[in-house]
Amino acid sequence: MPLAEAAAGDTVRVVRVDARAGSGTGAGELIALGISAGRMFPVVEHLPGGGVLLDMDGRQFAIGGNAAAAIWVRLVDA
Numbered sequence: 001m002p003l004a005e006a007a008a009g010d011t012v013r014v015v016r017v018d019a020r021a022g023s024g025t026g027a028g029e030l031i032a033l034g035i036s037a038g039r040m041f042p043v044v045e046h047l048p049g050g051g052v053l054l055d056m057d058g059r060q061f062a063i064g065g066n067a068a069a070a071i072w073v074r075l076v077d078a
Contacts, residue, residue, distance in 0.1 A: 001072070001073060001074075001075075002068065002069045002070070002071065002072060002073070003043070003052055003063070003068040003069075003071040003072070003073050004050060004052065004065060004068035004069045006043045006052070006073060006075070007043065008043055008044065008045045008046060009042070009043065010042065010043045010075055011040060011041070011042045011043075011075070011076040012040065012041065012042075012043060012073035012074065012075060012076060013038065013039070013040045013073060013074050013076050014035060014036060014037050014038060014039045014040075014071060014072070014073055015037060015072045015073060015074055016037055016072045017030050017031065017035060017036065017037070017070065017071050017072070018070040018071075018072070027070075030063075030067060030071065033056075033061070034056055034057075035054075035056075035063075035071060039056075040076055041054050041055060041056045042054070042055050044060060047062055049064075049065055050064070050065020050066075050068065050069075051063060051064050051065050051068065052065075052068045
């Protein structure tokens with residue numbers, strides 16, 4: 001499922017990052033942030049406009065809605 005569809009509180013594992021990773025943010029930039037296949041992280045919350053707030057190794061940052069739609073994830077069982 002796209003990261004944009006994961007619920008706040010879900011822990012997800014990245015399956016793939018599509019090349020069309022959103023306006024202004026390419027797949028390479030997401031990978032530079034540490035978002036790549038196999039990476040796990042919790043979804044903190046959904047933001048207005050479709051963005052998603054993530055927590056990776058204690059640092060939180062937002063991904064825009066278009067980029068979140070291009071990041072494919074699987075839920076990790078708690």
